[in-house]
Amino acid sequence: MTGPAPTRRSGRWIERWDPEDEAFWRATGERIARRNLWFSVLSEHIGFSVWTLWSVLVLxxxxxxxxxxxxKFLLTSVVTLVGAVVRVPYTFAVAVFGGRNWTIISASLLLIPTVAAFVVMEPGTSYSAFLLVGLLAGIGGGNFASSMTNINAFFPLRKKGWALGLNAGGGNIGVPVIQLVALAIIGASGGPRVLLGIYIPLIVVAAVLAALFMDNLASVRNDTGAARDAARDPHTWIMSVLYIGTFGSFIGYSFAFGQVLTNGFGRTPLQAAYLTFIGPLLGSLVRPLGGRLADRYGGARITLWNYVxxxxxxxxxxxxxxxKSLPLFVSVFVVLFVLSGLGNGSTFKMIPGIFQAKALAEGLEGEAAVAHARRLSGASMGLIGAVGALGGVGINLAFRQSFLSYGSGTGAFVAFLAYYGVCFVVTWAVYLRRTAARVPATTTASEAEARLSYAEV
Incomplete structure (x- = not known):
C-alpha cells in the first residue's frame, strides 16, 4: 500500500506533507524531499560564498x-556579525513566504553585496565604505538558517541527521570553493573584480533553479508563538552554547585562517591562499558524516567526544x-576544521531529537508529538544558528586582540581551549549524565525515560 500524493495549489504549494508516514515517504515524499534538498544546497552554497567573500578579498x-x-580582522568580524543577526528573521521568513519563495528572494538578494563589492573594490576607497559593503555581505549568512528550517520540515526524524548534515555541509563548501577560485585568480595575476564577476551570474542561476524546481509546504505556517516558545526553552540556549563551539569555530577560522598565516607566519597572500581552503573543504565534507554518526550513535555522544x-x-x-612551526600549525588547524565539521553535524541532529523527547515526556503521541517537535525545533534552529555564528565574531575579535597585545594568535587559542572545555562539561552534564537516581518520586515513568533518552538524540 502506498500513501496518497501530496495535494497542491498554485505557486508550487504542497498542502499535505507527512514524511513520518512510511507509505507516503516511499511513494512520493522522498523524491520530492530530495529534489528540494539539492536545490536548497545550491542556494545556500552561493550564500556561504558571498558571506565569506571578504575572507578572500582581504588577501x-x-x-x-x-x-x-x-x-582587516575588524572588517571580517563585522561581516560575520551581520550574518549571525539576520539568521533570526531568515528562519521565520520560510513560514511567511514559503520555502521555495523565500529561497528565490534570498538568493536574489545576494546580488546586492556582490555588485556593491564589484564597485568599491579598488585602492583609494575609504575604510568606512569597505565596512558598509561588508555589512551587506553579511546577508549571505542568513541563507543557512532559512534553508535548514525549510529542509527540516521535509524529512522524517530518522533521516534528519543525514539530510540536515548534507544540506549544511553542501552550503559550508561555499567557503572553500570561493577560496579556491580566489587562489586561481591570484595565481593568474587577476584582480578581485574577476572573482566577483564569476559569482554574479551564479547567483542568478541559483534563484532561477529554485523557482523552477522547489516547493512550498503549506504545513509550515507562520507561528510567532513558536519563536517565543523556543526562546523560553532552556535547551535552545544550551544548544546555542554548543553550536558556538562547533559552527562558530568553523566560520570564525574560515574568515581568520588566511590572516593568521600572513600576519603570524609571514606568508604572502598567494602562499596563504594555497593553504586556507583545505580546512574549510574537509570540514564541510565531513558535516554529513557527523549527522550520520549522530543518527546511529546519538548526537550527544558524538558531540561530547568531538569536543575532546x-x-x-x-x-x-x-x-x-x-x-612558529608552520607545518605543525597548518596540519593541526586542518584537523580542527574537520572536527568542527563533525560537531556541526552532530549538534544540529540533536535539536529535533531533544524536542521530540520533550514532546513524548509531555504525553503527546504519534503525529501530535512529531508536529510539536517540528514546530519548536524549526524555530529554535534559527536562534541556535544565529548565536552559533556569533562565535565566529568572537574568534575574529579574539585574534585581533591577540595580535594587538602579543603579536601572535597564541592568546586567542588559549581562550578557545578553555571554551571547548566548557562545552565538554555542558554536553556531559545536560545530555549524558544519568540522573534517574535523583528523579523525584512524583516524576512519571515517561518523564524519567525522556531524561535518559537525551543520550540518543
Missing part, C-alpha cells in the same frame, strides 16, 4: 589599500604557535 588588499591587520578532540587539537596549536 587581495595589499599595502596600497592602507589597511592594518587589525582593520577539538580541545586536544587546540592545545597542540598553542605549542605550534609558540614555536
Amino acid at each position: 587581495f588588499m595589499g599595502p596600497e589599500y592602507g589597511l592594518t591587520p587589525a582593520d 578532540g577539538m580541545a586536544a587539537a587546540t592545545a597542540v596549536l598553542v605549542v605550534a604557535s609558540v614555536q
